[in-house]
Amino acid sequence: MVFRSPPTIIYGKGTVTSVGEQAARFGKRAVLVCGKGSLRKSGVLDIIVSSLEKAGVSCAVYDRVGSDPTTSDVDKGAAFAKENGCDVIVAAGGGSPLDAAKGIGMLLTNGGKVTDYEKTAPEKESLPIIAIPTTAGTGSEATRYSVITDTDRNIKMLLSTDGIIPKVAILDFAITKSLPPFMTAATGMDALTHAIESYINVNASPMTKMYSLEAIRLISKSLIPAVLDGRNEQAREDMLLAALYAGIAICSTPTALVHSMSRPLGAWFHIPHGLANAMLLSTVMEYNRPSCPEKFRDIAIAMGENVEGLSVREASIAAVEAIAAIADETGLPKLLSSQGVTEDKIPTLAKDAFAAGSTANNPRVPTVEEIETIYKSIF
Numbered sequence: 001m002v003f004r005s006p007p008t009i010i011y012g013k014g015t016v017t018s019v020g021e022q023a024a025r026f027g028k029r030a031v032l033v034c035g036k037g038s039l040r041k042s043g044v045l046d047i048i049v050s051s052l053e054k055a056g057v058s059c060a061v062y063d064r065v066g067s068d069p070t071t072s073d074v075d076k077g078a079a080f081a082k083e084n085g086c087d088v089i090v091a092a093g094g095g096s097p098l099d100a101a102k103g104i105g106m107l108l109t110n111g112g113k114v115t116d117y118e119k120t121a122p123e124k125e126s127l128p129i130i131a132i133p134t135t136a137g138t139g140s141e142a143t144r145y146s147v148i149t150d151t152d153r154n155i156k157m158l159l160s161t162d163g164i165i166p167k168v169a170i171l172d173f174a175i176t177k178s179l180p181p182f183m184t185a186a187t188g189m190d191a192l193t194h195a196i197e198s199y200i201n202v203n204a205s206p207m208t209k210m211y212s213l214e215a216i217r218l219i220s221k222s223l224i225p226a227v228l229d230g231r232n233e234q235a236r237e238d239m240l241l242a243a244l245y246a247g248i249a250i251c252s253t254p255t256a257l258v259h260s261m262s263r264p265l266g267a268w269f270h271i272p273h274g275l276a277n278a279m280l281l282s283t284v285m286e287y288n289r290p291s292c293p294e295k296f297r298d299i300a301i302a303m304g305e306n307v308e309g310l311s312v313r314e315a316s317i318a319a320v321e322a323i324a325a326i327a328d329e330t331g332l333p334k335l336l337s338s339q340g341v342t343e344d345k346i347p348t349l350a351k352d353a354f355a356a357g358s359t360a361n362n363p364r365v366p367t368v369e370e371i372e373t374i375y376k377s378i379f
Contacts, residue, residue: 001203001205001207001252002252003205003207003208003252004144004162004165004248004251004252005142005165005248005251006131006141006142006165006166006167006168006169007167007168008022008167008168008169009142009168009169009171009244010022010168010169010170010171011170011171011241012171012172013172013173013174013233013237014172014174015170015171015172016044016047016048016051016132016170016172016174016175017047017051018051018170019048019051019052019090019130019132019170020050020051020052020053020054020055020056020057021051021055022130022168022170023052023055023057023088023090023130024055024056024057025128026087026088026128026130026167027057027086027087027088027127027128028056028057028058028087029057029058029059029060029084029085029086029087029088030052030057030058030059030060030086030087030088030089030090031059031060031061031062031077031080031081031084031086031088031089031090031104032045032048032049032052032059032060032061032062032063032090032091032092033062033065033077033089033090033091033092033093033097033098033100033101033104034061034062034063034065034091034092034093034097035063035065035066035067035093035094035096035097036063036064036065036066037063038093038134039063039092039093039134040063042134042175042178044092044132044134044175045061045063045092048090048092048132049061052090057088059090060080060081060084060086062077062080062081062104064076064077065077065093065096065097065100066096067096067272068096068149068156068266068270068273069096069097069099069100069103069147069148069149070148070149070150070151071113071114071115071148071149071150071151071152071157072151073100073148074100074103074104074107074114074148075107075113075114077100077101077103077104078103078104078107078108078114081104081108081127082108086108086127087127088127088128088130089101089104089105089126089127089128089129089130090129090130090132091129091130091131091132091166092131092132092134093132093133093134093135094133094134094135094137094138094183094187095133095135095137095138095140095147095187095190095273098131098133098138098140098141098166099138099140099145099146099147099148100146100148101129101131102126102129102140102145102146102159102164102166103146103148103159103164105126105127105128105129105164106122106126106146106159106161106163106164108126108127109122109124109125109126109127110122110123110124114148114157114159115150115157117159117161118157118159121160121161122161122163124163125163125164126163126164128167128168129164129166129167129168130166130167130168130169130170131166131168131169131170132169132170132172132175133169133171133176133240133243134175134176134179135176135179135183135184135187135243136173136176136179136184136187136188136191136226136236136239136240136242136243137186137187137188137189137190137191137243137274138187138190138191138194138243138247138273139191139194139243139244139245139246139247139248139250139251140247141166141169141170141171141244141247142165142166142169142244142247142248142251143165143247143248143250143251143254144160144161144162144163144164144165144251145158145159145160145164145250145251145254146158146159146164147159147263147273149266149267154267154268155263155264155267155352156263156264156266156267158263158356158357158358160254165251169244171240171241171244173233173236173237173239173240174233174236176236176239176240177230177231177233177236178230179230180230181227181228181230181331182332183274184223184226184227184230184239185223185227185274185278185330185331185332186272186273186274186275186278186330186332187243187274188219188223188226188227188239188243188274188330189223189274189275189277189278189281189326189327189330189332190273190274190277190278191215191219191239191242191243191246191247192215192216192219192220192223192246192281192323192326193255193258193259193277193278193281194215194243194246194247194249194250194255195211195212195213195215195216195219195242195245195246195249196212196216196281196285196299196323197250197253197255197256197257197258197259197361198211198212198246198249198250198253198254198255199212199213199216199249199295199298199299200256200288200292200295200296200299200362200363201253201254201255201256201361201362201363202360202361202362202363203252203253203254203361204253205252205253207252208248208249208252208253209249211245211246211248211249212245212246212249213298213299213302214242214245214302215242215243215245215246215249216242216299216302216303217302217303217304218238218239218241218242218245219238219239219242219326220302220303220304220322220326221238221304222234222235222238222239222242223235223239223326223330224326224329224330226238226239227329227330227331253361254358254361255358255361256358256359256361256362256363257284257287257288257353257358257359257362257364257366257371258277258280258281258284259277259356259358260353260354260356260357260358260359260362261276261280261284261349261353261371261374261375262276262277262280263276263352263353263356264348264349264352264353264356265336265339265341265349267352268345268348268349269339269340269341269345271336271339271340271341275332275333275339278327278330278332279327279332279333279334279335279336279339279378280374280378281323281327282320282323282324282327283374283377283378284374285319285320285323286320287364287366287370287374288362288363288364289316289317289319289320290364291363291364292363293312293313293315293316294312294316295363296315296316296317296319296320297312297315297316297319299319299322299323300315300316300318300319300322301315303319303322303323303326304322305318305319305322334378335378335379336375336378336379337379341379343376343379346372346375346376346379347372349371349375350368350369350371350372350375351368353371354366354367354368354371
């Protein structure tokens with residue numbers, strides 16, 4: 001087994017101001033990759049730029065990344081960074097800017113277009129990346145993955161290489177407090193999905209299991225408080241740590257069937273990734289439970305469920321029920337039809353999900369027909 005994590009993790013309230021000092025370790029001109037407005041509106045962009053300038057690092061802002069980064073976003077971002085002579089990347093925002101930054105960094109050192117690396121690993125490491133998450137969900141600040149949407153083919157490409165793991169992850173929970181309830185819930189369910197899929201994964205190891213269970217514990221006690229009151233600093237801190245822990249876990253395991261099924265929903269119907277995971281999670285876990293009931297008992301315990309006196313089977317069922325209860329309490333939509341999914345497209349979604357690499361990591365390997373059944377059960 002191989003265990004991976006970012007070389008440097010800086011954690012705590014106010015640590016976003018350390019970005020300049022960290023960037024100066026790697027270069028003199030940064031490209032700041034971010035979304036189209038939220039970072040600027042929150043004031044975090046100004047804090048980052050100021051910190052960079054104080055450390056003698058000039059900054060070119062690439063703020064054109066959409067909610068699902070596309071191949072065009074990445075290719076244009078790499079051209080922008082090259083034109084500006086950038087030698088270090090600062091990525092700030094949710095999973096989309098962080099994923100885009102990884103693709104941009106890879107292109108700057110390897111050349112070509114991002115689609116060139118869908119099935120071919122790059123020879124060189126990315127430019128150094130400093131990742132600053134403003135959501136507690138994807139864990140992209142800790143992973144070797146980048147998900148990029150190819151709009152021409154309606155697929156989400158998964159780039160996977162150690163060379164895009166950020167050199168520095170800066171976790172400042174104070175900058176997540178402005179995240180609205182819906183995004184808090186959706187990204188939090190994404191983190192919970194990572195933690196659970198890593199724990200039951202066929203590639204799980206003692207190291208990844210430790211991170212997975214702690215992430216499950218933190219999310220179970222803090223997600224709903226964070227959704228109900230975004231100013232709750234303890235809940236925000238717990239969630240940001242949990243997202244990191246889950247990201248570290250999937251960096252080595254990686255994900256499984258929920259992600260295989262959620263990616264086509266994003267590619268075909270533009271359903272936000274965290275929401276797609278939230279709608280699928282308890283149903284897929286109900287399907288997986290019989291294949292590894294002991295692991296589900298562990299999950300129930302981590303979620304704070306009282307399993308004393310219960311058989312392994314009963315405790316595993318309690319875990320699935322607890323997962324479903326958290327999803328209910330977030331208030332997120334439950335049905336695919338509510339998000340514009342059409343029933344005639346389900347066979348295509350199932351084929352895409354079956355073909356995805358993450359499916360092979362699932363503890364129970366499904367057929368295309370079984371995947372169709374799962375989709376239909378939440379239609």
